[in-house]
Each structure stands twice: as structure tokens, then as C-alpha cells.
Amino acid sequence: MPIISISLNENIIQELDKLQKFLGFSGRSEIVRASVRNLLLEEKRIEELDGILHSVLLVIHDEKSDQEISEMRHDYDKIINTHIHNKIDKDRCLEIFVLYGESNDIKNMAKKFQGNRKMDQVRLIVT
């Protein structure tokens, strides 16, 4: 198996080690592999969506990105039925977008948020 090096911040390493113990993985490589597999499955699941859909996009981000989020959001106004923006702690916000529309538009919106490094968490829930 090829070996690659990755850089992670202290926080993520601590969380990863905790999760590794909790789930009983034998080492960091094993848990990173499992995480990548999950991400690939998730990506595949989103890729296969088709037709007109109801869905919810959850985004957690640094408060400093509020302006950027609001600019990104306007590209998808036609599929956003409801938007809730909530401050969840000292410097983070939770956004909930209730979406209805073409699966391609929903996928594009999810990808755009997932691909932005300033997002802490992005999750697409499809009904």
C-alpha cells in the first residue's frame, strides 16, 4: 500500500485518536481509511440522486464566513424554501436550508459548500 503524508491540526488529531479508541481501530491509518471510504460512499450516494427532491442542507461554519455564505446562498435562491441561520456558540453559526428542486441544483449547492474550506461541517439530508 502506498504511504502518503497528510497534515491535520491538533484538534482533529485528538478527535481522531479518541474516535479510534472508541471504535476499536488499531491505528490512525485504519481510521483515516474508514473515513475516506465513508466520504466516497456519501459522495456516491449524492451523485446518484435524481429528479425533483426535498432535502435539507446543514452547514456549520465560522461566524467570519457569514458574508461569504450569504453570497453563495443567493446562487440557489430558487431552490431554497426556508433558511434558518443560528449562532450556536461564541464564534460559530449553524445554517439550515430546506431545499426543493432539481437534484442537479441540490447537488451543486451541496458540493459548493462541501468544497469550501471554511465550512466545519456540511451535511445533505435527502428525504
Ligand code: NI
Ligand atoms: Ni452567523
